[in-house]
Amino acid sequence: MANKSRIVLTTCKKAIASHADQNSINHHHLRLRTKQESWDLFSQIVHHCPDELQTDAKEVLGRGGGLPLAVIRVGYLLSWKEVSTSEEYLKELERITQGQNRTPWLDTVQVNNADLQFDEILSKCLSYFQLFSRDFEIPARRIVASWVAQGLAQVSGDEKTKIPENVAYEYLSELIGRNVVQVVQRKPNGKVKTCRLPSAVRHLLLQGGNDNNSSETGSGSSLTSPTSNVDGNHNLHDSEDGNTYDTSSRQIHGLNTNWRNVLLKESFPRSILFFDARAKIKPGEEVGEIISRGIAGGLFGKLLTLDLERVFRPKLPETIGKLKQLTYLGLRRTYLLTIPESIGDLVKLITLDLKHTHVRTLPSSIWKLKKIRHLYLNENCQIHRPIFMISMKNLLILSGLFVEKGHPLKDRLDNLTKLRKLALVFNLALTEQMLVAKWIEKLTDLESLRLRSIDEKRAPQHLKLETISHLTNLSSLHLFGTLENQFIIYQLPQSLTQLTLSATRIEDDPMPMLGQLPKLRSLSFHSDSYLGTQMVCCTDGFPLLLFLKLWNLDTLEILEVQNGAMQNLRDIDTRSCHNLTITTYFDMFYPS
Structure with missing residues (x-):
């Protein structure tokens, strides 16, 4: 406009904003805040939260949904409250947050x-x-x-x-x-x-129409509450988990028969999620019973996803191989010891998640999973028949695989060329590591790389890695082990956003070169990653760095931050760096 006036249009619909002004630069999207952002906003209003309650208070506030107006309202209401004890403070915060205006x-x-x-x-x-x-x-x-x-x-x-x-x-x-x-x-x-x-x-x-499509069931004192939605998905909750379920959900007591009636009434489920983190044998047996009976009764013939994450040691039946349509099997944090041989019969499986389990060997039938794309293991798990690598050409994620000296698996890795995420733990001689390094050079789609080189006692040993500067999609890099070629630190991809070094034993200050990485947001030095006495963050270096961690660096004495370096830094986390002094541009020119 000629007089430089402006018109501000507010709308709940993105399409209207786009139609009003096709230049997206002029659009300001009011988004929900994260848990940390909600806390930061809350802290600007309320200044008297007891220190011992900050962790719990942040968690309670984070459950409010992140709506800025709601966070501000909670802050103002609580700032006028007179609370004499920490317990009252937390209780009042919970009451206001959960009772907020919808x-x-x-x-x-x-x-x-x-x-x-x-x-x-x-x-x-x-x-x-x-x-x-x-x-x-x-x-x-x-x-x-x-x-x-x-x-x-x-x-x-x-x-x-x-x-x-x-x-x-x-x-x-x-x-x-x-x-x-x-x-x-x-x-x-x-x-x-x-x-x-x-x-x-x-x-x-x-409330808006799903009331009649939701059901929850419990076993009285121990197991569970299944909930379903209109898409044939079900969840099962531990009735002791402290959750308050919606009043629209109906309660059905008794495990042995009623869970079957619920599933029958809701037709054949396509997804089932279990929630029961009690560290006892009983929930594992109960979950196993439900799965066994569901398979035997023909109720799970259309099942696509079976998610048991955090259920303690569910008893998986050998008949699990009959779930021919299953594409997702989530067993993360179940601490299982073994998985059935019939896993190999799940030929449509796309995701197998065994992270944070105690499974040490994959069944020999694993090679039949030709459609698998995401394989998460526990960093102790081995594969005794490396022929499986030939058939798993669609793998995008291979995480937590352990390879030891003399194992033929290292010779089969070349068949995996589509990987986006790779996390390997290995105890290999340098000549064997060279084969792995040459293979990694070919993974041009790689976005995340984590390598741990360990000896028989799982202590760090030498780590061989060739140039990776051409891996232009690589965003996250984590290296554990003494770098044979330390020069590689100066040839990292410009695409890196996260770098973690541990036991790398770097001798020369890497900060001047790392500071030139234009997208780096997180940089972590763990124990024995750097052996020098001084680090210098050069002028205008680390333009986007948000987080810097310096842990257990016994020899480090000075961290010098020059003018304009790390201007977006939010947090420096130093632990057990007993000799460290941090000097900044301000300190050097305006000493106290």
């Missing part, structure tokens, strides 16, 4: 309900969040892998360069952008680490 959320839910009527896929993705209990913090990798396994993430013909995992992440980003899903934590590279469905949104969605 009106600010109502417009958001109504707008999205109207929009998603015409987007079946995104509607199903949103309904998947309702399987998790109130305020449950969900890892993004768990959601993305589940959506891929259920076939929700389809690549269209004109997007041949994309993979389903990227499409699923775009769906998640879309729901976050619509403010119906809250990002709880982000990774250093900016990607979503964990998220949740705000409790107010969950309540309004269930």
Whole structure:
């Protein structure tokens, strides 16, 4: 306008904003805040939170959903309250947060309900969040892998360069952008680490027509409560987990028969999630019984995803191999000792997650999983028949595999060329490590690389790595072991956002070169990673660095931060660096 006036248009709909002004630079998206951002905003208003309560208070506040107005309201209400004890403070914060007015959320839910009527896929993705209990913090990798396994993430013909995992992440980003899903934590590279469905949104969605499609069942004193949604998905909760379930859900007592009646009434489920973290044998046996009877009764013939994450040692039946349609088997943090040989009969399996289990050997039938894309192991797990590598050419994630000296597996790695994430633990001679290093050079799609070189006592040993500067998609790098070629630190890809070094025993100051990495956001030096006495962060270095960790660096005496270096730094975390002094540009020119 001629007089330089401006018109500000506010709307709940992104499409309206885009139509009003196609220049996205002029759009300001009001997003939900993360748990840390909510706490930072709250702390600007309330200045008297007891130190011993900050961790619990931050958690309670984070469950409010991240709506800025709600955070401010909670802060002002609590700032006027007179509380005499820490217990009263926490109780009052919980009461205000959970009792917040749902009106600010109502417009958001109504707008999205109207929009998603015409987007079946995104509607199903949103309904998947309702399987998790109130305020449950969900890892993004768990959601993305589940959506891929259920076939929700389809690549269209004109997007041949994309993979389903990227499409699923775009769906998640879309729901976050619509403010119906809250990002709880982000990774250093900016990607979503964990998220949740705000409790107010969950309540309004269930009120808005899902009341008749939701059921919860319990075993009286021990097991569980299944909940289902309209898409044939079910979850089962431990009734002792302290969750308050929606009043619209019906309670059915008794495990032996009623769980079967619920599943029958809801037809053949496509997804089942179990939630029971009690560290006892009983829940594992009960879960095993449900799976066994469901298979024997023909109820699980259409099952696509079976997610047992954090259920303590579920008893997997040998008949699990009869789940011919299964594409996702989540066993993370179950601490299982073994898995059935019939796992190899799950020929449609896309994701097998055994991270944080005690499984030491994969069954010989594993080679039959030709469609598998995500294989998470526990850093102790070995494969005695490396022929499986020939058939698993679609692997995108190989995490936690252990390779020892003389094992023929190192000769089979060349068959895996599509990897996006690789985490290897190995006890190999340098000549054997050279084969691994040459293979890594060929992984041009690699986004995350984690290498641990250990000896028989799992102590760090020499680590051989060739040039990786040409891996232009590499975002995260973690190296554990004494670097044979220390010059590699000066030839890292410009795409790196996260770098962690441990036991690398670097002798020359790497900071001048690392400071030139334009996208680096997180830098960590762990025990024995650097042996020098001084680090210098040069002028204008580390332009995007947010987090710097210096742990157990006994020889480090000076960290010099020159003018303009690390201007976006949020946190320096130093632990057991007893001789360290940090000097800045201000200290040098304006000494106290």
